[in-house]
Amino acid sequence: MARGTARVSASVNGSKPSKGPVRLLVGTMKGAFAIDGNATRDKWTIRDPWFFGAEVNHIVQDPRNRKVLMAGVKTGHLGPTVYRSLDGGKNWNEASNPPKFPKTKKGKEGLSVDTVFYMAPDHADHPDCWYAGTVPWGLFRSEDNGDTWKPVKGFNQHPDYDKWGFPSPAGKITHSIIVDPRDSKHIYVSCSVGGFFETVNRGKTWEPVNQGCIAEYMADKHPIYEHDPHCAVMSPSNPERLWQQNHCGIYRMDRPEGQWQRIGEQMPKAVGDIGFPIIAHPRDDNRVWVFPMDGTSVWPRTSPGGKPAAYHTKDGGKTWKRLDKGLPRKQGWVTVLRQAMANDHHDPVGIYFGTTNGEIWSSSDEGASWQCAQSYLPRVLSVETAKK
Amino acid sequence: MRPELPSPCSECGDSQEVKVHLSTHFQSYTGGSGEVEATGGTVLAVLKDLDRQFPGLHFRIADEQDRLRPHINVFVGTEMDRDLGRKLSKGDEIHILAALSGG
Numbered sequence: 290m291a292r293g294t295a296r297v298s299a300s301v302n303g304s305k306p307s308k309g310p311v312r313l314l315v316g317t318m319k320g321a322f323a324i325d326g327n328a329t330r331d332k333w334t335i336r337d338p339w340f341f342g343a344e345v346n347h348i349v350q351d352p353r354n355r356k357v358l359m360a361g362v363k364t365g366h367l368g369p370t371v372y373r374s375l376d377g378g379k380n381w382n383e384a385s386n387p388p389k390f391p392k393t394k395k396g397k398e399g400l401s402v403d404t405v406f407y408m409a410p411d412h413a414d415h416p417d418c419w420y421a422g423t424v425p426w427g428l429f430r431s432e433d434n435g436d437t438w439k440p441v442k443g444f445n446q447h448p449d450y451d452k453w454g455f456p457s458p459a460g461k462i463t464h465s466i467i468v469d470p471r472d473s474k475h476i477y478v479s480c481s482v483g484g485f486f487e488t489v490n491r492g493k494t495w496e497p498v499n500q501g502c503i504a505e506y507m508a509d510k511h512p513i514y515e516h517d518p519h520c521a522v523m524s525p526s527n528p529e530r531l532w533q534q535n536h537c538g539i540y541r542m543d544r545p546e547g548q549w550q551r552i553g554e555q556m557p558k559a560v561g562d563i564g565f566p567i568i569a570h571p572r573d574d575n576r577v578w579v580f581p582m583d584g585t586s587v588w589p590r591t592s593p594g595g596k597p598a599a600y601h602t603k604d605g606g607k608t609w610k611r612l613d614k615g616l617p618r619k620q621g622w623v624t625v626l627r628q629a630m631a632n633d634h635h636d637p638v639g640i641y642f643g644t645t646n647g648e649i650w651s652s653s654d655e656g657a658s659w660q661c662a663q664s665y666l667p668r669v670l671s672v673e674t675a676k677k
Numbered sequence: 678m679r680p681e682l683p684s685p686c687s688e689c690g691d692s693q694e695v696k697v698h699l700s701t702h703f704q705s706y707t708g709g710s711g712e713v714e715a716t717g718g719t720v721l722a723v724l725k726d727l728d729r730q731f732p733g734l735h736f737r738i739a740d741e742q743d744r745l746r747p748h749i750n751v752f753v754g755t756e757m758d759r760d761l762g763r764k765l766s767k768g769d770e771i772h773i774l775a776a777l778s779g780g
Contacts, residue, residue: 367737
């Protein structure tokens with residue numbers, strides 16, 4: 290159900306809509322929260338936090354085994370780690386060997402993991418296997434349900450790693466790890482100010498796939514690397530179709546061609562096509578939702594004009610519809626981060642987003658109307674859906 | 678003839694038994710204890726011994742390149758020292774404290 294898990298469930302569960310209560314797994318600057326909704330998704334109950342006081346960039350449920358939860362966690366003091374639960378969140382254990390770069394020889398400057406940013410279950414053929422994306426750029430794999438992690442050398446030691454780009458204010462983020470539900474060897478990974486990458490051999494080698502994207506902040510607007518995908522998803526119903534909310538627009542790509550097409554130019558000019566998240570409809574490969582932000586002048590990165598809204602396309606990006614019923618109509622200066630928007634698989638699809646000012650908003654009608662499900666949380670870093 | 682004793686590692690110093698004081702941040706690793714015993718000739722060797730006793734603790738204090746984490750401070754006696762290669766002397770006590778600012 291979650292963004293990182295939808296691709297697996299597409300191959301496991303087909304396209305049948307889900308039913309019943311929905312749980313939101315919310316990562317914040319001060320802990321993770323489970324927020325339970327009823328079957329109609331209009332009443333929400335929050336639980337006491339897990340990892341209280343710690344930064345939780347991502348917490349996801351395993352669609353292959355719903356009892357398994359995985360969380361990328363750190364505190365300001367103690368550095369990055371992974372916590373995992375094998376009983377649906379009743380008990381948590383820290384990874385005995387969390388993601389780490391190899392120790393370098395004395396006298397050489399080596400990389401160290403600052404943040405475990407993104408958690409992604411592997412293909413259904415590898416039921417205990419997970420991937421983690423880190424800051425700085427790094428990809429790690431666990432084959433024991435998150436207890437021990439090893440670097441994916443082909444990625445972390447890519448021959449052009451030093452040419453990929455430069456740190457953005459949030460660091461060199463590795464995110465949007467997408468495992469092809471048809472082939473576990475085929476994986477996409479996104480790097481902020483690094484670009485979009487693909488492997489067809491389970492991580493041994495990686496190729497950049499950035500053709501068609503523009504890098505407005507570079508002198509060369511079409512470099513091989515140095516692109517800035519903020520969030521990328523695959524249509525669960527069509528693994529050939531990929532979507533990207535980039536620092537420089539909204540894009541779609543249909544494989545096997547490797548060319549991104551900017552579909553955000555059809556957005557209203559006053560709103561633009563800059564934002565962090567993008568989510569795909571679980572059963573319709575023409576439909577995605579985005580949450581635009583102000584990317585003009587000094588880039589406030591809040592809702593354009595103080596009027597928050599999601600935008601939705603039903604035709605592959607030819608047209609976009611504004612979805613703001615129930616959201617503040619003015620003075621709503623919210624930011625929705627790249628991992629803070631998610632959908633369930635119900636019919637109609639439920640859409641959820643969290644804001645940096647600590648609110649969770651929900652829609653049980655595909656964004657046609659919104660309600661505030663929770664207020665007064667810490668800064669929301671991620672939202673994922675889960676089944677209870 | 679008696680076999681020759683191996684010469685001590687020039688970078689490791691003579692091993693000492695030291696008392697280590699840990700702030701609350703680390704006590705989930707030590708079963709709630711803020712004062713533990715460890716052995717080592719350097720601060721780094723003590724961290725390794727602490728990790729042997731309390732798995733995972735070393736990585737919370739120093740990163741994978743054995744660099745002290747930014748908001749962690751180590752004191753040998755009352756002297757702050759970020760050099761994990763610092764050699765220890767008999768009777769030294771170590772304080773490992775976390776100091777974070779901002780919200």
